[in-house]
Amino acid sequence: MDSLFAFYHKQWWCYRKMLNHFKFYNALFNGMALLLMAAGIIAGPILENSTLVGCLAAVGTVVKGWNDSKKYRFKVDMSRFAFTTYAKALMELRTYVRGLPFEGLEGFLIKMQTLDDTIIDFTPPLPKRCVQDYHRQFFYQPVGAQRYVDGCHRPLMSKSYWVEKDKKRNPHSPTLLFSEPWPSEEEEKEEEEPE
Numbered sequence: 001m002d003s004l005f006a007f008y009h010k011q012w013w014c015y016r017k018m019l020n021h022f023k024f025y026n027a028l029f030n031g032m033a034l035l036l037m038a039a040g041i042i043a044g045p046i047l048e049n050s051t052l053v054g055c056l057a058a059v060g061t062v063v064k065g066w067n068d069s070k071k072y073r074f075k076v077d078m079s080r081f082a083f084t085t086y087a088k089a090l091m092e093l094r095t096y097v098r099g100l101p102f103e104g105l106e107g108f109l110i111k112m113q114t115l116d117d118t119i120i121d122f123t124p125p126l127p128k129r130c131v132q133d134y135h136r137q138f139f140y141q142p143v144g145a146q147r148y149v150d151g152c153h154r155p156l157m158s159k160s161y162w163v164e165k166d167k168k169r170n171p172h173s174p175t176l177l178f179s180e181p182w183p184s185e186e187e188e189k190e191e192e193e194p195e
Contacts, residue, residue: 005093008112012086013138014130015123019079022072029067036060078123085115 040056043049067073089112096105 001093001097005090005097008086008089008093009138010131010134011126012083012090013134014126015079015082015086017130017133018124018126019076019083022075022079025070026067026072026076029063029072033060033064033067036063075124078119082119082123085119089115
């Protein structure tokens with residue numbers, strides 16, 4: 001269950017980053033085209049230069065055409081669809097972890113497989129840079145790798161959080177607060193050897 005959560009968290013985070021990226025470029029190119037057209041309309045009659053109006057209008061049209069050819073508006077819509085779909089999947093996975101019966105999990109997996117196929121078909125692939133940024137920022141620790149014996153849940157947190165937390169001498173668990181660390185195999189061998 002935790003590996004499934006980690007996978008969908010990565011997808012959610014990367015598509016959120018892609019959504020912001022595409023929204024920025026869509027707004028930038030639309031704004032540039034509008035600004036160039038408006039500058040041509042205003043500056044042309046003032047300077048009485050029809051060539052300036054034609055040049056600014058042509059450049060504005062080229063910028064708008066570039067924006068339309070890159071289909072940033074469609075990419076924004078599809079990235080938003082993927083982002084919200086994976087956000088809903090994360091919420092549903094949290095409800096299973098919090099006690100919802102696992103009988104509906106198979107239906108959830110079938111639904112997510114269909115949605116994953118749809119998202120893969122309509123959205124651009126995740127860039128390697130985005131996935132690398134995700135792995136640089138987040139660190140996945142499976143439940144089996146926990147060091148706590150009381151079963152404290154270690155959620156998906158930023159890598160710096162776990163590094164700082166692991167540096168602390170005393171864990172946050174009250175059951176392990178005053179316990180001695182487990183001896184290493186070398187220490188056990190030294191204790192067993194007669195002097």
